Amino acid sequence: MAQENLTGVESSSTNCSTNIDDFRNQVYSTSYSLITLLGLVGNGFALVVLIRTHRQSSPFHIYMLNLAVSDLLCVMTLPLRVFYYVNKGKWTLGDFLCRLSSYALYVNLYCSIYFMAAMSVTRFLAIVFPVQNLRLMTENRARLVCLGIWVFICFSSSPFLMVGQKQDPGTKNFKCFEPPEPKGVQRLVMLNYLSLAIGFLLPFLVILLCYAGIIHALLSRKHTARRNRGSGTRAIRMIVIVLLTFLISFLPYHVQRTVHLNFLSRDDTTCSETVAMQKSVVVTLCLAAANSCFDPMLYFFSGEGFRNRLSSLHRNASNTGILLSEVMLIFCTSNQD
Template sequence: INSTPVCPSIDDFRNQVYSTSYSLITVFGLVGNGFALVVLIKTYRQSSPFHVYMLNLAVSDLLCVMTLPLRVLYYVNKGQWNHGDFLCRISSYTLYVNLYCSIYFMAAMSITRFLAIVFPVQNLRLVTETRARLVCVGIWVFICLSSSPFLMAGEHFDSITNKTKCFEPPNQAQGLKKLVVLNYLSLVTGFVLPFLVILLCYAGIVRTLLSRTHAARRQRGAGLRAIRMIVIVLLTFLISFMPYHIQRTVHLNFLSRTDTTCSEKVAMQKSVVVTLSLAAANSCFDPMLYFFSGEGFRNRLSSLRKSTTGSNQLRTTRLKPVAALESGENHQAS
């Protein structure tokens, strides 16, 4: 990365951290999101707008996690790419699609919770499954199209190391200028704007919950679920998304400088490795969101467990009350 030969290489550090972190993320991401997806699909008859967003978020995470083993192999092979140009481009692309789809689905979930708690009457009319599906289609199309520049960077041969490379930033000044522009566009549209929307929604939710003096027990339950969701989403942003976006912006500006020292370059390169690993780990936080942000998911889980152990007669009688509870919760706490 724009370094002079005298600077020590961080390749060993990079290969170890990436191969370890991506392996762990693959395991936890596949188990957590795969399990959530099975529960959500099996209980689809109890569908709600929040359920639609959870389903799409789980699919996005799984698509990303399934490409991570290719990154693990790349770093285990000490930075040698052996899987062709197409897979190099797809592996880069899916990581960014997942990153920004996660942010936008979290924003959509936050708006849904906000409307349910702050405007419960209008929520009955405004928030529907059909609208949630349309929002999801819009998010997929927007993110897939706006992330398409990441498909432009494929594999390339490095004459210095005599290796075929992937996932490496360009050394040319022209390529760097394009990356800086791309970074600012994705920073504003992919991170800052949805994060502001989320913060505004949470401010409204907290204000409404604090102003309630004699809330019904059920409303208090909805409030608790909203608070849990606020905590998980904000933690995901603070741990995964924010450090990555700040570091990426600082790093790209750093690369265009000519007065940098070796120690600064090494520190900057190591911080890239750590923050990108944390960004990829967002796939592991999302299953927590499904489980803790709504009583609905746990009800789905218990109804699924009962339906698999009980007889056909028990299955039909036990699913009905849960479906009714879910639809009620959708209007109250979605």
């Protein structure tokens, strides 16, 4: 999955008389602001619930926890992009933050895909092979899987740390998230196919196979005792949410990125085609970043006992409040005496 700036264009460098600077700045600044707000609130709340109820830990809980951390690390860097686009494409925050903000977005993108694949495998084993699941899916193994995902994604995305700010020779302003040089497009096309295969298609295939097995198992129980009906309902919810996330966030981005890199290698493109392609880059990258907003729905609607954890946390908070009230009442009464 080693890659340089595979998005192709996040800024509007074009020889056409018409450019998309205003469109890009408005869409990116608005979208990233909204994603930051929703992502921080949703994933921050989920992380608090998951940490406060860590005694109810399970392999699925561990994957949810790591997914929430990944999302939070990503959305915390999005304000840097908002500042850049509000500032009309002038980067004033230094080379390190430029590298970090690019790196964090793509680490989150592929960590999300792999953590969803791991959660799908866990749910598949729990429903299709419930006896073997007790032996295979332990908390320690889940932690090892998470560690492996973090190391693999962080290492394979490390080329983003090698691409920092650039100075525009005309305006002398520093730029970030710039398109690749024309001479490097062919290399990026090959790297994109590698990233597409390992970072997207492979885990997506695993997810689809797991879901096919889950649906088959649930249908076969239709005329039987229907054991574990609750786990089946959670599995159906997870299937819907994960597939929607892939269809809305991941699939459009990877298809458009592949088309765009091949488009850049052509010499017969027109001005209108170039502008349309650049606008599609803006839209699909915003959709890719929005995956951080979908994950809290995954925790709440399909998370293993997430709503029970939330209720438990609420009851504990209520009991604590009642206890404090009683202590204060006793204290006040003793002072009056």
